Amino acid sequence: MNGYVGKLLYVDLGSGEIRDEPLDPEMARTYVGGSGLAARLAYDIVGDLTDPLGPENPLMVMTGPLVGTAMPSAGRCSFCALAPLTGIWGESNTGGFIGPELRFTGYDGLVITGRSERPVMLAVVDGEASLVDGTGLWGLDAYETQDCARRILDEPRARVACIGKAGENGVKMAAVMNDHGRAAGRTGMGAVMGTKNLKAIALRGGEDVPLADPEGFALVVREILGDLEEDMVATALRMAGTAGYVDMALMYGDMPIGYFQRGEWEPASQLSGVRMAEEYQKRIRACYRCPIACGRETHAPEYDLERVDGPEYESVAALGSLLMVDDLEGVIYAGHLCNVYGIDTISTGCTIALACEMFDRGVLTLEDTGGLAIHYGDVEMIHRLIEMLVHRQGFGDILAEGSVALAERFGVPELAATVNRLEVPMHDPRAFSGMAVTYALSPRGACHMQGDMYGVDTGQGPAVELDIVPGNRFEDSEEKGRIAARQHAWRSLYNAWTLCQFQNPGVERLLRAVNTATGWDLRIDDLLVLGKRLVALKRVLNFKLGLRIEDDRLPGLLLHPLDEGGTEGHVPDVDALLAGAYDELGWDPRSGKPTRSTLDALDLGFVLE
Numbered sequence: 001m002n003g004y005v006g007k008l009l010y011v012d013l014g015s016g017e018i019r020d021e022p023l024d025p026e027m028a029r030t031y032v033g034g035s036g037l038a039a040r041l042a043y044d045i046v047g048d049l050t051d052p053l054g055p056e057n058p059l060m061v062m063t064g065p066l067v068g069t070a071m072p073s074a075g076r077c078s079f080c081a082l083a084p085l086t087g088i089w090g091e092s093n094t095g096g097f098i099g100p101e102l103r104f105t106g107y108d109g110l111v112i113t114g115r116s117e118r119p120v121m122l123a124v125v126d127g128e129a130s131l132v133d134g135t136g137l138w139g140l141d142a143y144e145t146q147d148c149a150r151r152i153l154d155e156p157r158a159r160v161a162c163i164g165k166a167g168e169n170g171v172k173m174a175a176v177m178n179d180h181g182r183a184a185g186r187t188g189m190g191a192v193m194g195t196k197n198l199k200a201i202a203l204r205g206g207e208d209v210p211l212a213d214p215e216g217f218a219l220v221v222r223e224i225l226g227d228l229e230e231d232m233v234a235t236a237l238r239m240a241g242t243a244g245y246v247d248m249a250l251m252y253g254d255m256p257i258g259y260f261q262r263g264e265w266e267p268a269s270q271l272s273g274v275r276m277a278e279e280y281q282k283r284i285r286a287c288y289r290c291p292i293a294c295g296r297e298t299h300a301p302e303y304d305l306e307r308v309d310g311p312e313y314e315s316v317a318a319l320g321s322l323l324m325v326d327d328l329e330g331v332i333y334a335g336h337l338c339n340v341y342g343i344d345t346i347s348t349g350c351t352i353a354l355a356c357e358m359f360d361r362g363v364l365t366l367e368d369t370g371g372l373a374i375h376y377g378d379v380e381m382i383h384r385l386i387e388m389l390v391h392r393q394g395f396g397d398i399l400a401e402g403s404v405a406l407a408e409r410f411g412v413p414e415l416a417a418t419v420n421r422l423e424v425p426m427h428d429p430r431a432f433s434g435m436a437v438t439y440a441l442s443p444r445g446a447c448h449m450q451g452d453m454y455g456v457d458t459g460q461g462p463a464v465e466l467d468i469v470p471g472n473r474f475e476d477s478e479e480k481g482r483i484a485a486r487q488h489a490w491r492s493l494y495n496a497w498t499l500c501q502f503q504n505p506g507v508e509r510l511l512r513a514v515n516t517a518t519g520w521d522l523r524i525d526d527l528l529v530l531g532k533r534l535v536a537l538k539r540v541l542n543f544k545l546g547l548r549i550e551d552d553r554l555p556g557l558l559l560h561p562l563d564e565g566g567t568e569g570h571v572p573d574v575d576a577l578l579a580g581a582y583d584e585l586g587w588d589p590r591s592g593k594p595t596r597s598t599l600d601a602l603d604l605g606f607v608l609e
């Protein structure tokens with residue numbers, strides 16, 4: 001197989017069995033890789049009674065066909081399983097170097113089932129896989145674990161993905177951490193590792209990824225690299241990191257303030273990426289073969305910290321403006337705590353912000369919180385709550401279950417800003433109506449990585465060949481819903497390729513890169529078919545797990561117009577947008593299911609059986 005190593009590694013942590021399985025070329029061509037391939041494998045493994053924290057839940061680590069090649073910004077991989085935080089399909093991708101290293105070990109992906117009786121580390125070194133006693137790693141933080149795993153294996157250059165304390169403690173928003181502070185943060189993949197007693201996955205190898213047309217591939221890579229040198233978005237990301245978006249996001253009303261309830265808050269400008277670059281930045285960081293280098297390394301002298309990874313935009317907003325914290329150094333430290341303990345910054349910030357809101361409204365009392373007064377803007381309290389959440393201490397034990405559990409427990413489910421139990425990320429659908437479709441239909445719950453309509457409508461990487469074109473950000477017509485659905489399908493394909501979404505070299509070049517790598521003869525018309533197939537497959541999988549059309553909704557807080565700021569007075573017309581999206585995706589508007597003819601057209605007829 002070209003573009004693939006051609007093998008998957010299956011590991012049963014219960015029995016200790018480890019075996020290779022060939023990757024079926026037809027399966028790769030149909031479901032591509034990353035979360036697409038993982039969803040197809042999951043479809044056969046999971047049933048409606050599969051417990052996300054049960055041993056039968058398969059944890060899959062999957063790469064795409066360009067990972068580990070010379071293709072720039074193609075070094076991501078996906079961690080997928082049923083999600084502890086949401087109970088539905090979970091996928092979370094991460095950058096750094098762990099994805100390419102997996103391919104260098106001679107595998108396209110890992111499928112891990114069962115539960116070990118004792119803590120273990122899965123080590124794959126030069127094609128040899130083994131389970132190593134991980135007792136000595138248990139209790140270490142995510143950074144210590146990565147270092148210690150390398151020492152245990154005597155492999156100083158091994159790449160390690162691991163959990164911190166949060167994963168060990170079954171915190172529902174626990175992340176998988178790799179390459180220092182890179183994170184597969186969303187939906188609780190760290191809790192899946194924790195419940196399996198799998199503390200770490202360490203990888204080291206030297207295999208090449210075979211290419212169908214090495215010269216053609218090298219040519220298109222050179223063209224992409226040449227274009228990236230001139231690319232404005234790439235330059236901005238390199239200079240100010242993703243937090244460079246803060247000022248623009250505030251102008252659009254895209255960056256949430258005070259748990260999605262305020263349109264303006266002047267101190268938020270203190271959180272800008274430019275300020276971070278000037279006052280706190282130490283280095284810029286890049287993932288494998290990425291010339292964009294949006295990663296930041298900062299420091300926090302007030303907290304005696306010489307090195308912090310990040311924070312990027314989502315963390316700055318979730319731990320800053322959402323909580324009405326304008327102390328940038330305090331936000332940097334909060335992000336550091338999340339990295340060290342291995343928790344998702346978005347779900348953590350959202351859940352604590354919900355607690356602030358509930359306390360302000362009198363829903364939570366001092367008696368409920370163990371005597372803690374929880375207010376917006378109190379950065380020291382936020383640090384304390386992160387510690388309590390990770391260690392499940394006192395009120396932190398409730399926070400560790402996420403926003404929906406918190407709101408339901410105190411009788412205010414309508415206050416949770418979530419879609420399908422996943423906390424809404426830091427892009428407000430009142431600022432970009434198309435995001436309403438992205439959030440409502442995302443297969444993992446509210447997710448900005450499943451169709452970045454804020455990027456489309458600000459002209460960042462539109463795919464005109466696929467009829468994905470920028471327009472009025474407030475438009476909420478059926479036609480806008482169709483565009484958002486196409487972007488959803490396009491980004492689903494990106495997620496299967498495991499490509500970074502900050503890299504948008506154009507449809508024609510991407511197509512050439514994939515075809516010269518794999519030897520396929522994909523044409524432009526095939527791309528949205530592929531993307532829609534992946535969207536439909538995850539939809540069917542989620543329906544198998546209990547999701548219904550009634551769950552395609554936005555939380556009430558986001559449908560409340562703000563009386564100031566960049567979204568003043570606007571809320572998206574979700575019904576009109578979704579009508580267009582269902583039509584574009586070929587789904588029945590009454591049931592929300594892909595129709596029989598859609599399934600047949602997408603070669604998904606097998607699900608009807």
Ligand code: SF4
Nearest residue numbers: 286287290292294500
């Ligand atoms: S743009 Fe940023 S996140 Fe994307 S591959 Fe490059 S360094 Fe990694």
